[in-house]
Amino acid sequence: MSDVATTSATRAEYCVVACAEAWRGAGEVLASPMGTVPTIGARLAKLTFSPDLLLTDGEALLIGDVPAVGATAEVVEGWLPYRQHLALVATGRRHVMMGASQLDRYGNQNISCIGDWARPKRQLLGVRGAPVNTLNNPTSYWVPRHSTRVFVERVDMVSGVGHDRAAAAGPSATRYHCIPDVISDLGVFDFATSDRTMRLRSLHPGVTVEQVVEATGFALTVPDEVPYTREPTAEELRLIREVIDPKGLREREVPAA
Secondary structure (H helix, E strand, O other), X not given: OOOOOOOOOOHHHHHHHHHHHOOOOOOOOEEEEOOHHHHHHHHHHHHOOOOOOEEEOOOOEEEOOOOOOOOOOOOEEEEOOHHHHHHHXXXXXXXXXXXXXXXXXXXXXXXXXXXXXXXXXXXXXXXOOHHHHHHHOOXXXXXXXXXXXXXXXXXXXXXXXXXXXXXXXXXHHHOOOOOOOEEEOOEEEEOXXXXXXXXXXXXXXXXXXXXXXXXXXXXXXXXXXXXXXXOOOHHHHHHHHHHHOOOOOHHHHXXXX
């Protein structure tokens, strides 16, 4: 494993950079970040290495500038009503970063309920658009609190479709199925394994492999050498702190370790 990087960046800022990297080289696609840190990450990507990325105000407008989180955009490029948004999803021209109440080793996601479907212990958001997302456009996940409650052996209900279920459904499901990244407050994960199960790709500085394994409720693939998540550059830190998130909202979602 590489040496811990020396930097002034906080854990939240490493998470922002990891989320931004999910949209590196994405081209002219719609970024749909869900959560404070992914939102900052998408805006950071737009201002740095993915200038063609499309952003919205979170409702129905395409924005041409990159305002601070919580601020109103000054440049509106177009109207994006719900039906047009769905068209983007169906044609794959969007990369969404969703949350997850549960995730399993194959990338099946649950945001619907906890417990047995017939009598759940907790009612959550509902399936929403997760199945269409996962079968039509790249879908990554953001988990601000990595724990065995989220990273589970088997999800209680499948909302977002994982690799095993997509494969079982056949070519119509696998053709555009793509889960590029899972990012948590502990590290970055992917499914670059022979059986398409979750792999630890990088650790955030200050985190150990043992911490990640202990906080994961299934057998995680861990390479012999695990790098650390890359450091934010000085310019990226300036943009995060002064331009995109001057109020420090990122630190509320991922408090200092």
